[in-house]
Each structure stands twice: as C-alpha cells, then as structure tokens.
Amino acid sequence: MADDASRKRKVRGKKIRASREQKEGRRAKKELARSAASVGELNGDSPLADPETVVPEPFVETDAVRTLQERITGWLEADQPIHLIGPTGCGKTALALSAAAERGRPVVWLNGDEAVDTAALVGSHAGGERYEEHDQYVGGVDKKTQIVRERWVDNPLSVAVQEGATLVYNEFSRSDPAAHNVLLSVFEEGVLERPGKRGEDRTIDVHPEFRAILTSNDAEYAGVHEQQDALLDRFVGVHVDYYDAETEREIVAAHVDLSADDIATVVETTRALRDEFEIVVGTRAAITAAKGLAVFDGQGEPREAGGFDDETLTNVFTDVLAPKIAGDGEGNIDELRTQIVETI
Incomplete structure (x- = not known):
C-alpha cells in the first residue's frame, strides 16, 4: 500500500479543492472554450483544438494513472502511434485526451462509427464555386465566361497530419477497416494520400510532430471490427483495465x-x-x-x-x-x- 502522501487525490497535477465553486468555475471556462470550437467547426474552420480545452474535467491523477500516462507519453516521444485497448468505462478516452494535452500541441478529435469512411478521414469535395468573368473586347460586346471551381474540405486526419497535431481517434475499432487503408502510408511512409483530390497536392507530407492515440473496446464487444494486421503491426498496444x-x-x-x-x-x-x-x-x-x-x-x-x-x-x-x-x-x-x- 502506498503511504498517505502518495494517495492524495490530484486533478491535472493539483490537489482537489473542496470548493465546489472552483470546480464549477473551471468547468464553465472549458464549456465556453468547447462552445467556441463548435462554432468554428460550423463556420468551416479548422477542427484543431487547444490542448488545454480537451483535458477531461475533472481528471484524477494517482500513481496508477500516472504510470499509464508515462507509458503513453514515452511511446509518443518515440514517434509511435498508440492503441489503447480495454473494457468500456475504464477511462481510456480520458487517458488519451490527457496524454494528448500534455504534448502541448493542437489536438484533433475523431469518433469512430460505421459511417466513417475514407472521405470522413481525409476530406472531400464540398460542391463547386461558380462565377462569371466578363471581357469587353469591342465596345458594346460583352463576353461572359462561366467558371466552376471545385471546393475541397479537409477532414480530421488531413488537418492533423498537416498541422502536426495529436489525433485522438476514439472508438477506432467501430469504423470499417476499409476506411483505414489511408493510415498505412501515414505511419509507414510519412505520406497521406487524399483520394478524389486532383493536382500536385493530392498527397501530403506528414508533419514531424504528428502523433496518433487510438482507443478501442476489447474484441468481444458488439460493433467492434477486426482491423487489418498490416495496420495493427504499426501500432503500440497498451491495455487499459479498471483501476485499483x-x-x-x-x-x-x-x-x-x-x-x-x-x-x-x-x-x-x-x-x-x-x-x-x-x-x-x-x-x-x-x-x-x-x-x-x-x-x-x-x-x-x-x-x-x-x-x-x-x-x-x-x-x-x-x-x-x-x-x-x-x-x-x-x-x-x-x-x-x-x-x-x-x-x-
């Protein structure tokens, strides 16, 4: 058994205050930050989030939690994608977000489900922009030319690899394995291909600070897909169980x-x-x-x-x-x- 000092409850490295007003104040600040981020997404802005806004509130640190955090951050420093695996309700997501925030880099959140496909990861065309050019070669003669330009919108994976963010891919194994083919070149060759995009920027060189933390329930849970071995071989798997x-x-x-x-x-x-x-x-x-x-x-x-x-x-x-x-x-x-x- 650890002594009394080591058992003291901590929230993000600080002792929990008895004052509920302080807790509510911290929670209100984070809700405000999250609301601002949601408005940004609706306006077509980047899904990048400030690391301080993603840490769960409250987040408790004990010796057991800190030990897991250190394993995760160590592998991230070694430039290895982390796959957190464990039963539902054991704190995988909170652990992933806390570890991501500790890097001090922007964080991109992605939640897996059956609807996630390649486009949901890398982006897609979001309609076209149509406009006219007017040329008046001769007085009284107006030549009109209609031009249609396709508009491409990047999605979480593309944004994360370009900006050197930490991608937190929650419920990774609930997505169709076919959607994850694009991850092979990201983790092996440092290149992301955006299918459907034309031109020289079809591929993106992965930013050296890009990291990924994925979470999945154990294989026996309903709705969990078995992912391809070629991809799983590129992850470091950390099993997260219920705490002491x-x-x-x-x-x-x-x-x-x-x-x-x-x-x-x-x-x-x-x-x-x-x-x-x-x-x-x-x-x-x-x-x-x-x-x-x-x-x-x-x-x-x-x-x-x-x-x-x-x-x-x-x-x-x-x-x-x-x-x-x-x-x-x-x-x-x-x-x-x-x-x-x-x-x-």
Missing part, C-alpha cells in the same frame, strides 16, 4: 460530493458486482451510482456518512445496470436485482 480500488475512489470523489465512507461503499459494491456479473460494470457505473445515491438517499437532506441501506443500494445499482440487459425481458431484470441483492 484506491484510484476508483479518487475518481468517484472527483465527480460526486459524497463523504469518503459513502464513496468507499459505492466503489466496494461496484467492484463486487464486477466480479460477479458477466455484464460490464465499469468505473463510469460507480460514478453514476454515486450521483444517484446523492439524490435519492435522504432526498438531498443532510445525512450521516455511511447511511446507505441495502434497499437503496439495490435500487440504485439496478437502475444503473438495467440498460445493459434492456430487451432481454422483465424476468432478467428480476434476476439482475436478485443478483445485486445477493452480492450486497
């Missing part, structure tokens, strides 16, 4: 205003259910359960620490985990509740 109990308590405490004893109860219950169930019971579930317990137990009235009764815990965790078996029938909900009761 101490770190999970720190993470939950950073999100919910509950006593240390109450948070310990939530995390202990979450970890017990995780061991018993086949469904995923991640750290995100612990945060959600803690938020529910803060509302439902005592209806917001002051309460002594550690005052959750078994029925309240059962009700809250049943609600939190029920969506994972949605569509399986009412009987399975009853079975879920029974298992939670037995575990608690």
Whole structure:
C-alpha cells in the first residue's frame, strides 16, 4: 500500500479543492472554450483544438494513472502511434485526451462509427464555386465566361497530419477497416494520400510532430471490427483495465460530493458486482451510482456518512445496470436485482 502522501487525490497535477465553486468555475471556462470550437467547426474552420480545452474535467491523477500516462507519453516521444485497448468505462478516452494535452500541441478529435469512411478521414469535395468573368473586347460586346471551381474540405486526419497535431481517434475499432487503408502510408511512409483530390497536392507530407492515440473496446464487444494486421503491426498496444480500488475512489470523489465512507461503499459494491456479473460494470457505473445515491438517499437532506441501506443500494445499482440487459425481458431484470441483492 502506498503511504498517505502518495494517495492524495490530484486533478491535472493539483490537489482537489473542496470548493465546489472552483470546480464549477473551471468547468464553465472549458464549456465556453468547447462552445467556441463548435462554432468554428460550423463556420468551416479548422477542427484543431487547444490542448488545454480537451483535458477531461475533472481528471484524477494517482500513481496508477500516472504510470499509464508515462507509458503513453514515452511511446509518443518515440514517434509511435498508440492503441489503447480495454473494457468500456475504464477511462481510456480520458487517458488519451490527457496524454494528448500534455504534448502541448493542437489536438484533433475523431469518433469512430460505421459511417466513417475514407472521405470522413481525409476530406472531400464540398460542391463547386461558380462565377462569371466578363471581357469587353469591342465596345458594346460583352463576353461572359462561366467558371466552376471545385471546393475541397479537409477532414480530421488531413488537418492533423498537416498541422502536426495529436489525433485522438476514439472508438477506432467501430469504423470499417476499409476506411483505414489511408493510415498505412501515414505511419509507414510519412505520406497521406487524399483520394478524389486532383493536382500536385493530392498527397501530403506528414508533419514531424504528428502523433496518433487510438482507443478501442476489447474484441468481444458488439460493433467492434477486426482491423487489418498490416495496420495493427504499426501500432503500440497498451491495455487499459479498471483501476485499483484506491484510484476508483479518487475518481468517484472527483465527480460526486459524497463523504469518503459513502464513496468507499459505492466503489466496494461496484467492484463486487464486477466480479460477479458477466455484464460490464465499469468505473463510469460507480460514478453514476454515486450521483444517484446523492439524490435519492435522504432526498438531498443532510445525512450521516455511511447511511446507505441495502434497499437503496439495490435500487440504485439496478437502475444503473438495467440498460445493459434492456430487451432481454422483465424476468432478467428480476434476476439482475436478485443478483445485486445477493452480492450486497
């Protein structure tokens, strides 16, 4: 066990303040920055984001988290693309964004799904611009020439490789593997080809500061595609699992205003259910359960620490985990509740 000093909770390297006003102030500043970035995208501006605006709020650093961060940043310094793999709700995305921000370079975000194709990565033609030129060779004679110019719009990968940004490709394995053929030349030859674009700038030399962090759920999750070996061979894979109990308590405490004893109860219950169930019971579930317990137990009235009764815990965790078996029938909900009761 680490000593008390090493277990102190940190948010982005600073001790968590007890003041909720300070937390809300930091959150408001980041929301304002994100809103400004969204407006820029709607106006056709670059998807580049300032690194300070992408760090999750709050972000907890313990010894376990810092160890993973150092592995990731070390591989990035070695110019290796990183593939973070692990169960849902274990903090892969937060870890990727934090590591990207630490580089101090602009960050480009991309979320994978079935709709992502090559054009969604590298760009495409977005219609044409039509205009007329007027030439008056002889008095009273006006010659009109219509000119159509195709307008090309770059997408996240093209922007990132040109600007030397850190690309954070979330849910990478949910995209069709065919869309990722363009990545082979990026990581092997340092060149990005933009299919569909004509002329000398069809290819882009990759900026020396370009880096990529990809996140994926484990292979057994629904909707996950098996990616091509030729591409996977060019990644460094870092497995991210659920953190130790101490770190999970720190993470939950950073999100919910509950006593240390109450948070310990939530995390202990979450970890017990995780061991018993086949469904995923991640750290995100612990945060959600803690938020529910803060509302439902005592209806917001002051309460002594550690005052959750078994029925309240059962009700809250049943609600939190029920969506994972949605569509399986009412009987399975009853079975879920029974298992939670037995575990608690």
